[in-house]
Amino acid sequence: VEPFELRIQSPGRILFGAGVSGRLATVVGELGGRKALLLTDQGLSRTGLPQGLCVGVAAAGIPCELYDQLAGEPDEATVDRASERFRAGRFDFVIGVGGGSALDTAKAVAALGTGGSVLAETYGKNTITREVGLVLVPTTAGTGSEATPNALFIDAHRTKQAVISPHLLPDVAVLDPSLTLNLPPRITAATGMDALAHCVESWLSVNGNALSEAYAYEGVRLVAGSLETAVANGANLEARGNMLLGSLLGGLALTIAGTTAVHALSYPLGKRGVPHGVANGLLLPRVLEFNRPASEERLAALAPAFGLPVADRAALGEAVVRRIQELLVRLPVSKTLGEVGVEAREIPAMAAESLLNERLLRNNPRSLSQEEAEGIYRRCL
Amino acid sequence: VEPFELRIQSPGRILFGAGVSGRLATVVGELGGRKALLLTDQGLSRTGLPQGLCVGVAAAGIPCELYDQLAGEPDEATVDRASERFRAGRFDFVIGVGGGSALDTAKAVAALGTGGSVLAETYGKNTITREVGLVLVPTTAGTGSEATPNALFIDAHRTKQAVISPHLLPDVAVLDPSLTLNLPPRITAATGMDALAHCVESWLSVNGNALSEAYAYEGVRLVAGSLETAVANGANLEARGNMLLGSLLGGLALTIAGTTAVHALSYPLGKRGVPHGVANGLLLPRVLEFNRPASEERLAALAPAFGLPVADRAALGEAVVRRIQELLVRLPVSKTLGEVGVEAREIPAMAAESLLNERLLRNNPRSLSQEEAEGIYRRCL
Secondary structure (H helix, E strand, C coil), X not given: CCCEEECXXXXXXXXXXXXXXXXXXXXXXXXXXXXXXXXXXXXXXXXXXXHHHHHHHHHCCCCEEEEEEECCCCEHHHHHHHHHHHHHCCCCEEEEXXXXXXXXXXXXXXXXXXXXXXXXXCCEECCCCCCCEXXXXXXXXXXXXXXXXXXXXXXXXXXXXXEECHHHCCCEEEECHHHHCCCCHHHHHHHHHHHHHHHHHHHHCCCCCHHHHHHHHHHHHHHHHHHHHHHHCCCCHHHHHXXXXXXXXXXXXXXXXXXXXXXXXXXXXXXXXXCHXXXXXXXXXXXXXXXXXXXXXXXXXXXXXXCCCCCCHHHHHHHHHHHHHHHHHHCXXXXXXXXXXXXXXXXXXXXXXXXXXXXXXCCCCCCCCHHHHHHHHHHCC | CCCEECCCXXXXXXXXXXXXXXXXXXXXXXXXXXXEEEEEEXXXXXXXXXXXXXXXXXXCCCXXXXXXXXXXXXXXXXXXXXXXXHHHCCCCEEEEEECHHHHHHHHHHHHHCCCCCCHHHHCEECCCCCCCEEEEXXXXXCCCHHHCCEEEEECCCCCEEEEECHHHCCCEEEECHHHHCCCCHHHHHHHHHHHHHHHHHHHHCCCCCHHHHHHHHHHHHHHHHHHHHHHHCCCCHHHHHHHHHHHHHHHHHHHHHCCCHHXXXXXXXXHCCCCHHHHHHHHHHHHHHHHHHHHHHHHHHCHHHHCCCCCCHHHHHHHHHHHHHHHHXXXXXXXXXXXXXXXXXXXXXXHHHHCCCHHHHCCCCCCCCHHHHHHHHHHXX
């Protein structure tokens, strides 16, 4: 084994618990925030949830303005517009509230800060710092974006671009399961499958270590144990809490180990309008099936995390894949490319696009050719 | 569930791998060290290992002096003498090399730094800061001291005292399994049982959370999977590496969750000269047996980490305790109080002393009376 560095990168603080979002004003104040811009997406804005949080901050004497002009996966124009608003309004603090897209946008706006840069200048690793305070409040469980140094955007060529820097980790992550109680079953299911993908992919990544394994295993245990309950009974606070913690652990795990071919094959679907969680959920069992010959033992070791009996060791890898397939079948998410409106003739182009994600494919336990990528997509038809 | 904070406290950096101690000079230089005092104990000093590390640092142009006047659990006089040497020699950097006692002493000497304080003034929580650079190199696996904000000392009344502060976490932890290849089987076994106790106790602690569970579970997996191999074949580098990682994870886990009655009952044995790991190993299965009625389900959930088949769920908690008993029987460690020279008439006094450790007993899943503490000791006779 080559020597390696066990890096523990994480938010400065992580607050967890029902009602903990009520401490948002205190948190902003402690970090020296004097005028906060709260970024969220239009969908969430219609529920009134972000307004409530903003009012709470303002009531504590810290002016807070809502900016809800975000929708779908963030592109450059969206981020640059939000960043302009931040500068024009002389804000000094960013609060991100929402799913991965809103949180990623908030991370970028905080990093762009009061300087003159635009998003397109920041792609890559360690290109940015951050002077502006940043608190993230996830309302899905989910991307785990609140616990990663990554933010992903669609560039002018409709290609996924990553900004990666420890400065993108928030000063505080606020995980309040009560904010997720009204998340509809379909979104709970799709974002939950995304969290599961983060954990399982990190577990299988060839760039994992003892720390990412610790996060990934516990993340699988929490998500596999609570996802179906959270979907069936959205008001179950314990299941919602476990999902938020599982999503957080997925973020911590992938920060170390990285995701794999599931995410690489998922990006071309995102480009064609398929929600991120739906795409990952749909691909997860198929990619695992493809990876099995190269990761049978690692996959088998995940069986207890899925609550599978460990008695028959021979068939365990298969049992894990079957369990994930069952989840996909039982959850209210799309199960085929047809259901998400992607046609068979798109497959060669998508396969070629997926192979461009070398950063992710380097983590995958089995190397992937154009033909094999096409084969996986075809099994999703 | 009450809201809580998920704190990720850890060393600034953690380097892992065979040969990684060869980077010690680089690490000290990067941290701005100009004159380093390397603290270690007499036993390790006789092997020549710390001298080799010191020479390596000096060869890179950073003067390094060896201070090896440490032996057994550190008391106030020992720490204050080392601290005096640090000041008198105008050092600006501390390197700790050894087991938990040496690392705890190094942590205290670095925190006392160039100021005028003595150890006795620093007991308690958040009483100290640290200006002096600190690198810790564990040579046992072990206490996990390199990953905790705690340091433990024997005060003038022969009572265990704790200094707890995030400033006691080192700037860098250097985990080099090749440094542990020559550790004798008895010390490998005893320190390994200590690491196992940290992981299992953290898992059962009523103050655990998803993060400490992640660390604890993976720590059990690594230690349970490699301890017997490391004892039987000390030169097995992979097993030694797994043990160091398991010990580190135990430290990270107990930093969050705390240890329990095993450690509370162990301190009185330490006072009577029983090595820390030996005492914990001997107590671990007996305390688990006592705790079982209050932690059956949690204990059962650890079964896969011990490699136990999960088919028969009913008997799993018992199976975990039995597996730990087997380990104790098979490893070259003391199995009874008689073997470590503690007599039955000491038991009432030891039970009373153990109950003073409220900080630890608050974490225990079952509350403990004088009679029950005596009962556990008696089962160790």
